[in-house]
Amino acid sequence: MQTKAVIDYIVKWLDDYLTNSRQNGYVIGISGGIDSAVTSTLAAMTGKPLMVIEMPIHQDPNQVTRGKEHIAWLKENFSNVHRSVVDLTTTFDSFVEAIDVDKSDSEWELSLANSRSRLRMTTLYYFAGLHRYLVLGTGNKIEDFGVGFFTKYGDGGVDVSPIADLLKSEVFLLAKELNIVESIQKAQPTDGLWADNRTDEDQMGATYDELEWAMKVDADKTPDDFEGREKEVLTIYRRLNRAAQHKLNPIPVAYIPEDLKV
Template sequence: MTQFNSEKIASYIVNWLVDYLEEAPLDGFIVGVSGGVDSAVVATLCAQTRKKVLLLNMPILQSSAEYERAKEQIHHLEVSYENVSSLEIDLTSTFITFKNALPESVGSNDLSMANARARIRMTTLYAIGQEHYCLVVGTGNKVEDFGIGFFTKYGDGGVDINPIADLLKSEVYKLARHLNVCKSIIEAKPTDGLWGDNRNDEDQIGASYDELEFAMNYKGAYDDLSGRQKEIYDIYKRYNTMNQHKMKPIPYCDLSEVKS
């Protein structure tokens, strides 16, 4: 197996971002910073392009720990890079107004409202990004985007580009250490921050990212797996199957036969 070269990977991604931006052509990048390692790595890579970078902190009934980690990472980048600026937009009242406008059965559906938070943030990123001529940059890693579909369709999955979608979570951590991402973020348990409580990704999925990477890369026979390995593989396959609608292009009705 080829050794992961953080410096080489970081340099390649930064150059890719610069090339893509210049072909767009737009002025810079906008990133939602959540207090998690994925968005911290993406924000840092964008900062290293030396192009305009706008970082958004968009709390919605956010836990204080997540909110403070996001603030810390944004401050670190603003101090370190002259091309980085930020906005904090508290979307709590917007979310509550939206929730209260819905039928009670919808507003009380926790999953529906968790996804609504992500979609409100996406709308905010695009509104501000358009004003500043910025590309909306995604922060999903390979396990989330192509393994188990652990993202909100048209929420955090609604982006223009994604520089880390080919990186496993373990590789994101390696890159985070290389890029000097804030220690508090590297040490925090991964969470999507959509529930307003302390649950993390492993609580929701039932497996850690290291375990999911094992399942994603496993090519052997199912019967050769141990008890826990089978459990992990079943979790991975269940998410991978039910979330195909997120990971495949939007289906459309092909009328070529009836129109000819």
């Protein structure tokens, strides 16, 4: 991949999109992960106003530290970057108390994890509306178009997706070229939505490299065409992809026959 050329392309794309939208800048949530680090850096390189927001919710200290380290690096290198911290822990705890979580339900943890993401989306759009900014998406190609590893109306609720055509391995190449802080480049990818330290691989059952391989397998191939780990990974990928169709496709609309409208 022509890494520098790709960086230049995305920066220009972001610059042009903002100009044509007649909005004032961009806003992004910083998680301490590689995707938000790369996306925020690309946006900062446009020279347009960029608000970076920390939104901890019972966050792992290592994630918080990496996020702060990246923001400090951004502010040191780009004068157009502005930082804000919105600690959503108390708000989230109030929400949990209000809904009276039923822990006998097998989906309670996942549902709460997604609620964290949606609370952050609400926060980002508050600031976007306040300043006439656009919300930056941080999803990569595997997450946004492969396995749907994002929260519907959470981190999937954005205005633009600058790195959604890049595989995770390509995002890491951009991070190296951009000199993203080393702690982020070395960190295990995690969505940071859980009370424990589970990684993306823990949740999906496969690494991003493995999922990239599966995404490129011809559609007419089946898991039975492979053996061992390849068979297992393709099975995982196809299962996740099928389950995520409600995220990957447009919202279904019940189109009413014209003769029923007269």
